[in-house]
Amino acid sequence: MKVFWGLGKLLTLLFWLVALVNLLIPFIHPFHLLINFAGSVLAGLHLLELVFCNRSLKGRAHPWRDRLKIVFFGVFHLQTIPAPAASKASHA
Template sequence: MKVFWWLGKLLTLLFWLVVLANLLMPFVYPLHLLVNVAGSLLAGLHLLEAVFCFRSLRGRAHPWRDRLKILFFGVYHLQTIPAPTVSKASHA
C-alpha cells in the first residue's frame, strides 16, 4: 500500500509541475485553460482537506508541515499519517 501512496504523491507532484509550467509559459489555446481550471479545482479541494483536518493535526510534532503537505499532496499525505492511538476511553 505504501507504494500506491508514494506513486500518488509523485503523480500529484508532476501535476503541480505541469500547472507551474503552464503558468510560466502557457500551453496552446484550449489546453492552457483546462490545466488552469484543473489546477484551481485541485488546489481548492486540497485547501478544504487542510481546513477539515486542522484540529486533528494539532497533536502532531510538526502540524504546519503536515498542513503544507496536505495542500500539495492532499489525501495521499493524509493516508501516510498514522492513526492516533486511543487510550482507554471512560464511558459514563
C-alpha cells in the same frame, strides 16, 4: 499500500509542475485553460482537506509541515499520517 500513496504523491507533484510551467509558458489554446481549471479545482480541494483535518494535526510533532504537505499532496499525505491511539474504554 505504501507504494500506492508514494506514487500518488509523485503524480500529484508532477501535476503541480505541469501547472506551474503552464502559468509561466501557456500551452496551446484549449489545454492551458483546462490545466488552469484543474489546478484551481485541485488547490481548492486540498485547502478544504486542510480545513477539515486541521484539528487532527494539533498534536503532531510538526503540524505546519503536515499542513504544507496536505496543500501539495492532499489525501495522499493524509493517508500516511498514523491514526491517533484509541483510548481504552470499557465496552461493557
